[in-house]
Amino acid sequence: MKVTFPHLGNAYISIEALLQGLGHEPITPPFTTKRTLEWGSRISPAETCLPFKTILGNMLEGIELGADSVYMIGGWGPCRLGYYAEIQRILLADLG
Numbered sequence: 001m002k003v004t005f006p007h008l009g010n011a012y013i014s015i016e017a018l019l020q021g022l023g024h025e026p027i028t029p030p031f032t033t034k035r036t037l038e039w040g041s042r043i044s045p046a047e048t049c050l051p052f053k054t055i056l057g058n059m060l061e062g063i064e065l066g067a068d069s070v071y072m073i074g075g076w077g078p079c080r081l082g083y084y085a086e087i088q089r090i091l092l093a094d095l096g
Contacts, residue, residue, distance in 0.1 A: 002027050004062020005071040006055040015071065027067035029058045036061060043091050051081070056088050063092075 004027040005015050012028055019026040030036075032054055040057030059070050070092065075082040 001025065001069050002067045003069045003071050004029055004059060004065070004067035006058035007032060008055075008073075019071065024069075027062045027065050029061040029065065032058065043095065049080070052084055052087075055084060056091065059088060059092065
């Protein structure tokens with residue numbers, strides 16, 4: 001399985017190691033750029049925050065590099081980050 005994920009700061013280093021340890025091939029997207037944000041913004045709902053759009057752009061860039069799966073954290077808490085994965089799954093599925 002070729003798995004991509006958002007950078008989330010330096011966490012990408014640990015995520016790469018985790019995925020390799022699980023027997024998957026990590027597909028690390030390029031560092032976040034203006035293109036990343038533009039790509040994520042193109043399919044994000046207008047009212048979503050900048051981090052949501054950036055993370056979605058990271059996912060799209062990883063898919064462009066050959067990933068067939070996406071790893072994203074989730075959970076509960078004061079930030080909406082924990083809910084991103086479900087919304088992003090729907091948006092990516094709509095793209096095919």
